[in-house]
Amino acid sequence: MLPHRFEAFVDLSEEERKALKELAGEAQHxxxxxxxxxxxxxxxxxxxxxxxxxxxxxxxxDGKRQTVKVHLPGDILGAPSLALKTAGETLxxxxxxxxxxxxxxxxxxxxxxxxxxxxxxxxxxxxxxxFLMERLSSVGQRNALSxxxxxxxxxxxxxxxxGGAAVSFELPLRQQELAxxxxxxxxxxxxxxxxxxxxxxxxRDGRALLLSDISSLRNLAGMQARxxxxxxxxxxxxxxKNA
Amino acid sequence: MLPHRFEAFVDLSEEERKALKELAGEAQHxxxxxxxxxxxxxxxxxxxxxxxxxxxxxxxxDGKRQTVKVHLPGDILGAPSLALKTAGETLxxxxxxxxxxxxxxxxxxxxxxxxxxxxxxxxxxxxxxxFLMERLSSVGQRNALSxxxxxxxxxxxxxxxxGGAAVSFELPLRQQELAxxxxxxxxxxxxxxxxxxxxxxxxRDGRALLLSDISSLRNLAGMQARxxxxxxxxxxxxxxKNA
DNA sequence: CGACAAGTTGAAAAGCATCAAAGTAGGTGG
DNA sequence: CCACCTACTTTGATGCTTTTCAACTTGTCG
Numbered sequence: 001m002l003p004h005r006f007e008a009f010v011d012l013s014e015e016e017r018k019a020l021k022e023l024a025g026e027a028q029h030x031x032x033x034x035x036x037x038x039x040x041x042x043x044x045x046x047x048x049x050x051x052x053x054x055x056x057x058x059x060x061x062d063g064k065r066q067t068v069k070v071h072l073p074g075d076i077l078g079a080p081s082l083a084l085k086t087a088g089e090t091l092x093x094x095x096x097x098x099x100x101x102x103x104x105x106x107x108x109x110x111x112x113x114x115x116x117x118x119x120x121x122x123x124x125x126x127x128x129x130x131f132l133m134e135r136l137s138s139v140g141q142r143n144a145l146s147x148x149x150x151x152x153x154x155x156x157x158x159x160x161x162x163g164g165a166a167v168s169f170e171l172p173l174r175q176q177e178l179a180x181x182x183x184x185x186x187x188x189x190x191x192x193x194x195x196x197x198x199x200x201x202x203x204r205d206g207r208a209l210l211l212s213d214i215s216s217l218r219n220l221a222g223m224q225a226r227x228x229x230x231x232x233x234x235x236x237x238x239x240x241k242n243a
Numbered sequence: 244m245l246p247h248r249f250e251a252f253v254d255l256s257e258e259e260r261k262a263l264k265e266l267a268g269e270a271q272h273x274x275x276x277x278x279x280x281x282x283x284x285x286x287x288x289x290x291x292x293x294x295x296x297x298x299x300x301x302x303x304x305d306g307k308r309q310t311v312k313v314h315l316p317g318d319i320l321g322a323p324s325l326a327l328k329t330a331g332e333t334l335x336x337x338x339x340x341x342x343x344x345x346x347x348x349x350x351x352x353x354x355x356x357x358x359x360x361x362x363x364x365x366x367x368x369x370x371x372x373x374f375l376m377e378r379l380s381s382v383g384q385r386n387a388l389s390x391x392x393x394x395x396x397x398x399x400x401x402x403x404x405x406g407g408a409a410v411s412f413e414l415p416l417r418q419q420e421l422a423x424x425x426x427x428x429x430x431x432x433x434x435x436x437x438x439x440x441x442x443x444x445x446x447r448d449g450r451a452l453l454l455s456d457i458s459s460l461r462n463l464a465g466m467q468a469r470x471x472x473x474x475x476x477x478x479x480x481x482x483x484k485n486a
Numbered sequence: 487c488g489a490c491a492a493g494t495t496g497a498a499a500a501g502c503a504t505c506a507a508a509g510t511a512g513g514t515g516g
Numbered sequence: 517c518c519a520c521c522t523a524c525t526t527t528g529a530t531g532c533t534t535t536t537c538a539a540c541t542t543g544t545c546g
Contacts, residue, residue, distance in 0.1 A: 009326070039467065058380040061465045066380035080372040082365075083252070085470040088373050104477035111362045111481055118361045119354045122325075125368035129323040130331050132375040137301040137309035140382045140426025143501070175525065183383025188502055190526060206511095222304045224282065227328040234347035238355055242485055386533070418493065431534055433494060 004048075005074045005127075006120040010231050013240055016117055023106035024048055027098050032172075036091040036099070037078060043087055045103040047077040052097030053172055056080075056089040057180060067180040068132065070094075070173070072158055076124060082107075095172045116238040123235070127228065134223060139183045142222060144192040147182045150221040152202065156211055168210040247291075248317045248370075249363040253474050256483055259360055266349035267291055270341050275415075279334040279342070280321060286330055288346040290320040295340030296415055299323075299332040300423065310423040311375065313337075313416070315401055319367060325350075338415045359481040366478070370471065377466060382426045385465060387435040390425045393464040395445065399454055411453040 004020065006012060012020070027050060030036060036047070039059050049071050056077070057067040068089065071077055077099065081087045111118045131154075138150045152171075153162070161167045173181075179189040196202050201217050203210040211217060247263065249255060255263075270293060273279060279290070282302050292314050299320070300310040311332065314320055320342065324330045354361045374397075381393045395414075396405070404410045416424075422432040439445050444460050446453040454460060 056376075058376050059467070060380060060384055061467060064384040064465075066376075066383045068376045068379055080369045080376060082475075083367075083370040083373055083471055085472055088467075088469055089376065104475070105480075108362075108477040108480055111358045111365075115354045115358075115361070118358070118365070119351075122354075122361070122365050122368060124326075125365060125372065126323045127326040129368065129371055129375060130326055132372060132379060133299075133301050133309075133311045133323060133332065136311055136375060136379045136382060137303060139379060140309045141303055141307040174523095185503055186525085187504080187527090191502095194526085222307075224302070224304060224331075226331055228326055229328055232325075232347070234351040237348075237351055428535060429493085430495090430536080434534095437494085 003074055005076065005124055006117070008127075008228060008230075009120055009123050010116070010235060012117075016114060016240060019110070019114060020117065023109065024100035024102050027100055030093045030097050030099075032093055032095050032097075034093045036093060036097075037087055039087055039090045041087045043078070043081050043084070045101050046079055046082070046107060047091070047099045047101055049073055049075045049077055050098040050100065053094035054097055054099070055092050055094055055173075055177065055181075057092065058089055065090075065180050066183065067177065068135070069128070070155065070158075070181065076121075079125060079128075094177065113242050114240065115242065116235065116240050119235050119238060123229075130226070135181075138221070138223065144182065144184050144188055145195060146220050146222055147184070148178070148189070148192050148196055149201070149217045150223055151178070151181060152209065152211060153214070153217055153221055153223075156214075162214070165214065166210060166212045167214065168208060170207050171209050172207060248319065248367055249360070251370075251471060251473075252363055252366050253359070253478060255360075259357060259483060262353070262357060263360065266352065267343035267345050270343055273336045273340050273342075275336055275338050275340075277336045279336060279340075280330055282330055282333045284330045286321070286324050286327070288344050289322055289325070289350060290334070290342045290344055292316055292318045292320055293341040293343065296337035297340055297342070298335050298337055298416075298420065298424075300335065301332055308333075308423050309426065310420065311378070312371070313398065313401075313424065319345075319364075322368060322371075337420065356485050357483065358485065359478065359483050362478050362481060366472075373469070378424075381464070381466065387425070387427050387431055388438060389463050389465055390427070391421070391432070391435050391439055392444070392460045393466055394421070394424060395452065395454060396457070396460055396464055396466075399457075405457070408457060409453060409455045410457065411451060413450050414452050415450060 036054065051073050054071040054077060055067045056069040057065050059065050077091055080089060138147050156162050156167045156169065159169055161169060175189050176186045179186040182189065197204055201213040203212055279297065294316050297314040297320060298310045299312040299314065300308050302308050320334055323332060381390050399405050399410045399412065402412055404412060418432050419429045422429040425432065440447055444456040446455055
């Protein structure tokens, strides 16, 4: 099983890992471009993504769609809908995917028995809020070129690649999907992508991307540097398991 | 003390209310338009807002600012920054405010001793993600007029006013601040506001607003209806306090 | 009354959307 | 193996929304 996103904040103990693993249901498989759960559907719990990419999107009344998040393996899916009576977001597979359901009673048993894991669920939710704040800022304040740079850097970071000078990865998202993430039309996204490539900061060969000039991209993106906490003291003091 | 946002999801017991109250520090007062905590500052914990309005905003490198949230009394402030080493958002008072700090160790003791309150913290974070998803969708997909309608409806809802046919309230936000919320320039916001008033859906008298045609505003906003959960079964099963 | 901040107005330009059509790649069946 | 189909990408032309810049007006408070 993949490292959980939790482990970005603390190393889990074997027992905690095992508890999480046992609470999740059977692994489910889906092909690419399949709706996993549609906005308005009944909510059955959370999901963990074991393999593949998934998008969460919000459908507006007029048929327009805003994609609010690209999920990568290890992510928790569908959590915002826990606060709602029916699902508030549509989950769609981008690639073939494997995921598991964490039903409500499993979630309850975590809050009952594993305070540290509970706190980690909370921390992950806050991290997602940071991601959302950043995307909102990008979409609200920057032009198309800058938004695209921000998104590519964000994906590279989340793939754990950012560090070296240049970075390359496969981008399974279509231009329509990129446009929905950035609040642009596919047509304008296409032209923007070409401008970005023309600037020399990015190269493209089919689905393969090469971010060849990270620091110029960062400059173009205009976002602030930030660092996640690791092993915060208050969390470390929590017992792993209640009696 | 004001009803906590938590109570939108469950009624707290007296003991839980008392625990929350005791964990928060002294009430602090600030005048309007004061920075409570700046992006990049050291993090001391969370805050609860007892009175007044506060905005959370994200400052970009070029000096532009996106306001990501308007906080009303009862809200928790500064939570996303728990996942970061330094604050990721600037908190600014809009009106004179009263707030309290919940230091880290108080938060830890909640996760250790109060599983139900822990779960409520988690639920509230998910609710904030829903709000952020909605704002992102509005900013990413709708024009200025529609975004403004969405924001006004959102504020009316959060003030607990939505229900009747018409709604009126004081809006302490300046046009500059509204523009930062909506990803528009103040100039364009001004014209858009006038257009909205011209359409007859909204009336304005100084800072007082009257939303006179809610259903047309809803139509213009184009967002989906949604309902928050109340007393979800999984949460009700949790013990109020650990041994 | 004066000074400063907030709100309003106008004109021009930039950025993005829209519509329609042509090009390209990957997969399927003959 | 080629031809075709379909879905995705790219291009062009045009119009609308929003930004930008600058000036003017109104409101607020000492």
